[in-house]
Amino acid sequence: MSLTTLSTHLYAPRTDLWDWQLRATCRQVETDLFFPQEGETHHGRRGRERAAKRICRTCPVLAQCRTHALSVGEPFGIWGGTTEDPDG
DSSP states (O other): OOOOOOOOOOOOOOGGGTGGGGGOGGGGSOGGGGSOOTTOOHHHHHHHHHHHHHHHHTOTTHHHHHHHHHHHTOOSSOBTTBOSSTTO
């Protein structure tokens, strides 16, 4: 029988992985602008997406946001000025 030792060492949180979100321009805007709404028409969706992308273009962390979305495969919403639809 072997004795297993459990480590009680906890790693410090890696806030550097998420700090960019604190500087995001979208933090000042309602999140509904960045995500599909139930019952939204095609025309309404396109308008909402254009408005969200205008905000993204002014964002100082656009690149970090886009990298995050692509690396984790965000399935919904506008992230880094892009949509989940490759043609959108």
